[in-house]
Amino acid sequence: MKIRPVSTTLASFxxxxxxxxxxxxxxxxxxxxxxxRVGIITDMSGxxxxxxxxxxxxxxxxxxxxxGGSVAGKKIELLYADHQNKADVAxxxxxxxxxxxxxxxxxxxxxSGATLAMAKVAAEKxxxxxxxxGGTSALxxxxxxxxxxxxxxxxxxxxxxxxxxxxxxxxxxxYFLQADYAFGAALEGDTARxxxxxxxxxxxxxxxxxxxxxxxxxxxxxQASKAQILGLANAGGDTINAIKAANxxxxxxxxKLAGLLxxxxxxxxxxxxxxQGMYLTDSWYWNKTPETRARxxxxxxxxxxxxxxxxxxxYSAVANYLAAVKAAGSDDTxxxxxxxxxxxxxxxxxxxxWLRADGSMIHDMYLMQVKTPETSKEPWDYYNVVxxxxxxxxxxxxxxxxxxxxK
Amino acid sequence: xxxxxxxxxQALLGQLLLGLVNGSFYAMLSLGLxxxxxxxxxxxxxxxxxxxxxxxxxxxxxDRWGLSYWWALLLGPLALGVLGALVERTLLKRLYxxxxxxxxxxxxxxxxxxxGVFQQxxxxxxxxxxxxxxxxxxxxxxxxxxxxxxxxxVAVSLTVCVGTWFLIERTRLGALLRAGTxxxxxxxxxxxxxxxxxxxxxxxxxxxxxxxxxxAAPVTQVTPLMGSNLIIIVFAVVVIGGMGSIVGSIVTGxxxxxxxxxxxxxxxxxxxxxxxxIMALVLMVRPAGLFGKEK
Numbered sequence: 001m002k003i004r005p006v007s008t009t010l011a012s013f014x015x016x017x018x019x020x021x022x023x024x025x026x027x028x029x030x031x032x033x034x035x036x037r038v039g040i041i042t043d044m045s046g047x048x049x050x051x052x053x054x055x056x057x058x059x060x061x062x063x064x065x066x067x068g069g070s071v072a073g074k075k076i077e078l079l080y081a082d083h084q085n086k087a088d089v090a091x092x093x094x095x096x097x098x099x100x101x102x103x104x105x106x107x108x109x110x111x112s113g114a115t116l117a118m119a120k121v122a123a124e125k126x127x128x129x130x131x132x133x134g135g136t137s138a139l140x141x142x143x144x145x146x147x148x149x150x151x152x153x154x155x156x157x158x159x160x161x162x163x164x165x166x167x168x169x170x171x172x173x174x175y176f177l178q179a180d181y182a183f184g185a186a187l188e189g190d191t192a193r194x195x196x197x198x199x200x201x202x203x204x205x206x207x208x209x210x211x212x213x214x215x216x217x218x219x220x221x222x223q224a225s226k227a228q229i230l231g232l233a234n235a236g237g238d239t240i241n242a243i244k245a246a247n248x249x250x251x252x253x254x255x256k257l258a259g260l261l262x263x264x265x266x267x268x269x270x271x272x273x274x275x276q277g278m279y280l281t282d283s284w285y286w287n288k289t290p291e292t293r294a295r296x297x298x299x300x301x302x303x304x305x306x307x308x309x310x311x312x313x314x315y316s317a318v319a320n321y322l323a324a325v326k327a328a329g330s331d332d333t334x335x336x337x338x339x340x341x342x343x344x345x346x347x348x349x350x351x352x353x354w355l356r357a358d359g360s361m362i363h364d365m366y367l368m369q370v371k372t373p374e375t376s377k378e379p380w381d382y383y384n385v386v387x388x389x390x391x392x393x394x395x396x397x398x399x400x401x402x403x404x405x406x407k
Numbered sequence: 408x409x410x411x412x413x414x415x416x417q418a419l420l421g422q423l424l425l426g427l428v429n430g431s432f433y434a435m436l437s438l439g440l441x442x443x444x445x446x447x448x449x450x451x452x453x454x455x456x457x458x459x460x461x462x463x464x465x466x467x468x469x470d471r472w473g474l475s476y477w478w479a480l481l482l483g484p485l486a487l488g489v490l491g492a493l494v495e496r497t498l499l500k501r502l503y504x505x506x507x508x509x510x511x512x513x514x515x516x517x518x519x520x521x522x523g524v525f526q527q528x529x530x531x532x533x534x535x536x537x538x539x540x541x542x543x544x545x546x547x548x549x550x551x552x553x554x555x556x557x558x559x560x561v562a563v564s565l566t567v568c569v570g571t572w573f574l575i576e577r578t579r580l581g582a583l584l585r586a587g588t589x590x591x592x593x594x595x596x597x598x599x600x601x602x603x604x605x606x607x608x609x610x611x612x613x614x615x616x617x618x619x620x621x622x623a624a625p626v627t628q629v630t631p632l633m634g635s636n637l638i639i640i641v642f643a644v645v646v647i648g649g650m651g652s653i654v655g656s657i658v659t660g661x662x663x664x665x666x667x668x669x670x671x672x673x674x675x676x677x678x679x680x681x682x683x684x685i686m687a688l689v690l691m692v693r694p695a696g697l698f699g700k701e702k
Contacts, residue, residue: 045523047632050532180676209679211636214627217425217671220551224418240533240628248538248554248626250545269532269628 030330031074033102038064038318041090041118042109042133044082047236050265052109052133055303056314060107062298063318071322072329079103083114090114091121098125104331105130105321107314112136112183119148128333130317133310135261136186140359141396144403147333148359149340152313153283155187155261157365157394161281162258163194165367165387166229171256172200175227177218177242179234180207187260188233195231203227212238215245223251230255232262240266247274263308267382272373275382281367284309284349285383288366291348296380306380316349358396358406365394421551422668428557430664431564432619436637437644437656438568439615442575445651446588446608449499449510454641455634456518457613461487461620462629463525466534476539476625483621484614491613495606518635525631533630560622567618568657575653584608643686649699659697 040060044053057080064076079097083090090111097103098121106122108115108131115134122129123145130149131139137154167174174195178188184207192202203225206218219242222230230251232239239259246252259266259280267275286296286306295315299307307315324339325331345353350363368383376382398406436458443451464486465479474482494517502509537543538556545552575581587594587601595601620634627633644663648655663682670681677684689697 045526045531047531049526050530207676209676212679213637213640214425214429216428216557217422217668218675220418220421220425221672221675224415236531237533237628237630237632244535244626244628248545248556250552250554265530265532269535271535273537274535 030328030332030335031072031325032104032331035075035077035102036071036105036322036325036331037077037079037097037101037103038105038107038321039079039081039094039097039101039103040107040109040314041081041083041093041114042107043085043111043114044080046085048085048110048133050269051263051308052310052314055299055305055307055311056107056109056132058302059299059307059311059314060318062302063315063322066319067322067326071325072331076322083109083111085111085114087111087113087117091117094118094121095125098122098127103127104325105318107132107317109133109314110310112138115139116143119143119145123147126333128321128336130321132313132317136183137190137396140356140401140403142402144358144405146359146405147337149317149355149361150359151317151361152310153281153365154360154395155183155190156396156400157283157389158260158281159187159190159194160394161365161367161389162231162260162279163191163200164198165281165389166256166258166279167195167198167200169386171229171258173227174200174202174229174231175222175225175255176202176205176231176233177215177222178205178207179238180209183235184210184233188231191231191233191260208234208238210238212241215242216249218242219246219249219251223249223254226254228256229258231258231260233260235261236266240270243270243274243278252277263310264306264380264382265308267370268305268380272371272376272382275370276372278370279367279386280370281365281389282309283363283365284312285366285368285385286312287381287383288385289348295348300380312349316345316347319347320345352391356395356406358401358403360395362392362395364391365389417550419669419672422672423665424548424551424553424668425557426665426668426671427661428561428664429667430661431561431568432623432637432660433641433644433664434568434657434660435564435615435619435622436641437648437660438571438653439612439619440641440645441648441651441653441656442571442615443609443612444645445653446584447499447605448503448507448588449514449609450507451514451612452511452638453494453514453518453521454612454616455636455638456521457487457491457616457634458620458623458637459525459629459631459634460490460521461617462536462624462633463529463534463620464617465621465624466536466629469536470534476542476621479621479624480618484617487617487620488610488614492606492610494613495609499609500602500606518638522631522635529631531630531632533628533633536624536629538625556625560626563622564619567615571615572653572657640682643682645696647682647686647689647696649696652696652698652700655696655698 042052081093105128110133112134115131135155137156140150176188178184206221208218257278262280296306324336328335328339341355353363367387369386461483464483468474468479542556545554591601644660648659670678
């Protein structure tokens with residue numbers, strides 16, 4: 001649709017005028033619809049349901065409960081939906097909530113495709129959008145939007161974390177096992193660049209189809225390369241089955257594995273015996289400080305498992321949003337964004353985090369190594385933090401960025 | 408070192424052996440499908456779910472009751488057989504006179520329900536199940552290290568496949584089964600309980616899927632979706648082999664495993680579609696499949 005009928009344009013002018021008048025009149029009533037509505041759309045039933053899903057919804061419920069269920073004297077309402085890993089379902093749901101339910105903040109759970117689609121809808125409606133689980137760096141790069149905040153991590157941060165730290169620690173030669181689709185290619189490409197920039201060498205890549213039935217033959221090819229590090233540029237079930245086969249075929253005796261996108265749930269389901277010694281980068285780990293432990297235990301009481309970094313980020317994002325609404329005394333997108341940009345975020349998820357012009361929430365990332373079964377003291381005690389990747393070091397640089405808002 | 412198309416011979420041998428391991432899974436699953444289709448005329452879309460249930464039975468019996476792998480190997484197929492008999496008696500039985508499409512829809516629906524329930528209870532990242540001590544470790548074959556467990560899988564699978572083929576094609580029971588599906592009324596007139604035979608056939612097919620599931624549990628992660636990922640390939644195997652042909656499903660299963668293994672060496676990106684390309688080619692030349700009979 002290029003040509004807009006004159007009548008609707010006039011109508012929108014009239015509406016805008018009315019809205020301006022309405023805003024001008026009572027200065028205190030700045031919460032639209034007298035309710036602050038927070039929504040999360042995520043994968044609640046598919047492959048990513050464990051790392052976010054219902055657990056993410058529960059984490060947000062905790063954030064709302066901790067705010068006392070209300071902000072600026074108005075009730076907080078939570079909506080949640082399953083996008084089934086379909087971008088069109090996600091976008092349609094987001095549109096429905098913005099148009100008919102008066103949604104103020106949309107939190108996007110997992111799946112990069114669905115997240116990119118929802119970010120566009122939110123930008124069109126000029127509503128605040130916080131991505132937690134979608135990893136694609138396009139969200140804050142070529143597809144950045146003024147209303148998008150990327151809260152937890154992106155593929156660039158993962159690549160810089162694992163790629164540079166492992167290479168610096170002596171893992172000079174790499175071979176990649178790459179899932180043969182956009183995400184895998186991006187992750188492999190980003191990491192390979194970082195490895196080479198850090199003085200390492202990429203000996204080869206083998207591409208496997210998504211949800212491959214067996215990894216042994218890909219792994220034998222990787223082993224034949226005699227590389228020191230096997231980078232797993234895949235996710236979820238593919239990563240898990242690759243690690244399992246790597247153990248079975250004794251690949252782990254000659255190569256060290258580096259998971260480029262791994263969550264604590266993956267380690268939990270594989271067990272320490274199969275994952276010990278692996279490197280991975282994540283934005284958060286429950287057993288890090290007394291504060292994170294307290295948060296983890298509280299979540300454990302409800303869900304009977306420890307939170308992933310994403311579920312912690314869900315809590316952090318909504319808690320900070322509500323604090324910003326309180327400080328602004330309004331749920332207006334620009335006013336809340338101004339508050340979020342003004343201060344630093346200090347909570348159990350991040351220290352001195354700040355919101356950059358491209359929408360990236362800048363905070364420390366952690367390179368971790370999986371513990372051996374002997375050194376793990378309790379269930380879910382899985383990682384040693386090997387290195388903290390401080391502040392902006394983990395994220396896209398201004399020179400690399402294609403985001404117009406940050407130029 | 409000898410090389411074939413730039414690939415060292417040793418690496419090639421290794422890949423062929425791995426293809427054989429995967430092929431033996433295909434063979435065992437497609438065998439169950441072929442038995443059920445050949446004798447009952449049911450396109451059993453629940454086969455993947457039954458396979459998944461077999462793997463979960465292994466994990467569950469270890470996790471809850473501490474039963475070893477060997478017990479799982481016995482009890483898993485047995486439990487799945489009983490479940491199969493129940494499904495046949497209560498649901499499938501009502502559809503025999505109708506278009507085969509109804510059986511397909513019923514079993515597909517069942518598969519979706521079972522998968523959904525398991526995802527609800529056990530999540531999507533799955534459970535880990537280790538190979539038994541006796542079969543862990545690896546043997547050096549000179550050209551590669553073969554994990555002992557994978558060798559065991561090939562041995563069990565080949566034994567079961569040959570055994571099933573012998574039972575159906577070479578024994579009196581098999582002859583009765585085949586006759587019962589051709590002309591149930593006549594065979595019943597000879598005093599054979601055909602409905603019972605049909606129930607047992609479906610149960611046996613389900614037990615085969617369960618056995619494959621138990622065998623697969625230590626090799627892949629036990630997840631609710633493990634069956635649905637595999638079932639499409641297995642259906643392609645059955646179609647290539649010829650719907651309902653026992654020999655066809657066994658031979659094609661193993662052969663396609665080998666072809667897939669080779670594809671992984673020469674052009675890994677195509678390894679997931681090579682089976683379907685072959686299926687299309689076979690259907691163009693021989694619409695009834697390699698071993699199927701034209702009707």
